[in-house]
Amino acid sequence: MKLKQVFEGVFLLGDQIATKNLIKGRSYSEKIINFDGKEYRVWNPEKSKAAAAITKGIKNFPIKKGSKILYLGIAQGQTASYFSDIIGNDGIIYGVEFSARAVSDLVIACENRSNIVSIKADARKPEDYSWVEKVDVVYEDVADPEQVAILLRNCEAFLKKDGYAMIGIKARSIDVTMDPKKVFQESLEMIKNKMEILDYVTLDPYEADHAFIVCRSK
Numbered sequence: 001m002k003l004k005q006v007f008e009g010v011f012l013l014g015d016q017i018a019t020k021n022l023i024k025g026r027s028y029s030e031k032i033i034n035f036d037g038k039e040y041r042v043w044n045p046e047k048s049k050a051a052a053a054i055t056k057g058i059k060n061f062p063i064k065k066g067s068k069i070l071y072l073g074i075a076q077g078q079t080a081s082y083f084s085d086i087i088g089n090d091g092i093i094y095g096v097e098f099s100a101r102a103v104s105d106l107v108i109a110c111e112n113r114s115n116i117v118s119i120k121a122d123a124r125k126p127e128d129y130s131w132v133e134k135v136d137v138v139y140e141d142v143a144d145p146e147q148v149a150i151l152l153r154n155c156e157a158f159l160k161k162d163g164y165a166m167i168g169i170k171a172r173s174i175d176v177t178m179d180p181k182k183v184f185q186e187s188l189e190m191i192k193n194k195m196e197i198l199d200y201v202t203l204d205p206y207e208a209d210h211a212f213i214v215c216r217s218k
């Protein structure tokens with residue numbers, strides 16, 4: 001098997017993408033590969049939109065060692081656990097989630113990951129977590145008709161100058177009657193008014209009617 005770095009902290013092991021486990025011996029239910037004395041966690045594109053976007057060939061992935069991230073819709077922390085591997089203990093993830101059940105699962109799942117802070121709040125109301133510091137990256141994965149507006153509002157409140165945002169867009173949540181391609185175009189237009197688009201990919205066959213956008217503040 002060959003190891004190749006595709007982005008800082010993201011590797012191709014054979015034909016699977018993976019991150020180096022920050023908490024050796026601890027995993028969710030993902031496959032673990034031991035390679036060259038190190039433990040890697042396979043990042044399944046069918047279970048994570050960020051992994052699907054990397055597999056679909058995005059050229060920009062702004063999460064790095066030491067990054068500070070605001071994660072909107074962190075759920076139980078599956079994708080966030082890979083971000084946690086990449087940023088290491090010098091970085092931090094502020095994870096916003098409004099489901100009490102998901103937050104309690106997140107707290108248990110991430111008890112050994114001290115770089116994840118869970119925040120039970122509604123991402124539509126950034127004023128409720130205004131104590132969060134400025135971040136390098138805002139990542140959003142919420143299924144909400146207003147999901148682009150929610151991203152932009154949070155970027156305005158928390159994103160550093162020259163910071164990045166990534167969003168997984170679920171067309172059916174925005175407008176179930178509209179052609180997904182039209183939903184994606186309208187979302188891109190909204191984002192373009194405020195940010196520079198760096199990457200745009202659809203996530204099929206991993207997620208039907210989803211797109212993923214990477215952008216940078218203007």
Ligand SMILES: C[S@@+](CC[C@H](N)C(=O)[O-])C[C@H]1O[C@@H](n2cnc3c(N)ncnc32)[C@H](O)[C@@H]1O
Pocket residue numbers: 047048049072073074075076077078079080096097098099102121122123124141142143144
């Ligand atoms: C698709 S799941 C996220 C999966 C997660 N990002 C991952 O890849 O591991 C979407 C999550 O967003 C949460 N959510 C939806 N709307 C929200 C809002 N307005 N504020 C906070 N969380 C929200 C849902 O409760 C759900 O847990």
